[in-house]
Amino acid sequence: MAIIVNLDVMLARRKMSLTELSEKVDITMSNLSILKTGKAKAIRFSTLEAICEALDCQPGDILEYRNEG
Numbered sequence: 001m002a003i004i005v006n007l008d009v010m011l012a013r014r015k016m017s018l019t020e021l022s023e024k025v026d027i028t029m030s031n032l033s034i035l036k037t038g039k040a041k042a043i044r045f046s047t048l049e050a051i052c053e054a055l056d057c058q059p060g061d062i063l064e065y066r067n068e069g
Contacts, residue, residue, distance in 0.1 A: 002063040003024050007036045024054040 011021060018036065022029050027047065034040050048059055055061075 002066045002068050004066055005035055005038045005040070006062055006064055007051070009038075010044075010061055014055050014057075016055065018047055021051070021054055025050040037057075 011018065012015055018029060018032055022032050025032075025045075025047070027050070035043060048062070051062065
C-alpha cells in the first residue's frame with residue numbers, strides 16, 4: 001500500500017512556495033517538508049483542511065492511493 005502526497009504538484013499549479021503555504025496554514029516549514037516528501041506517517045484532518053483551503057483544492061488533489069501489488 002502506498003499513499004502518495006502530491007503537495008509539490010499542487011504548489012506548482014498554484015504558483016505558491018512552501019514558505020508561503022507555511023505562513024498561510026501556520027505550520028512549520030519542517031512539518032510541511034516532511035509531508036511534501038512523503039515521509040509523514042499521519043496528517044490531521046484540520047491540517048489537511050487548512051492546506052486545501054490555502055491551495056483551493058480537494059484532499060484527493062493532494063493525497064493519492066497506489067496499489068503496489
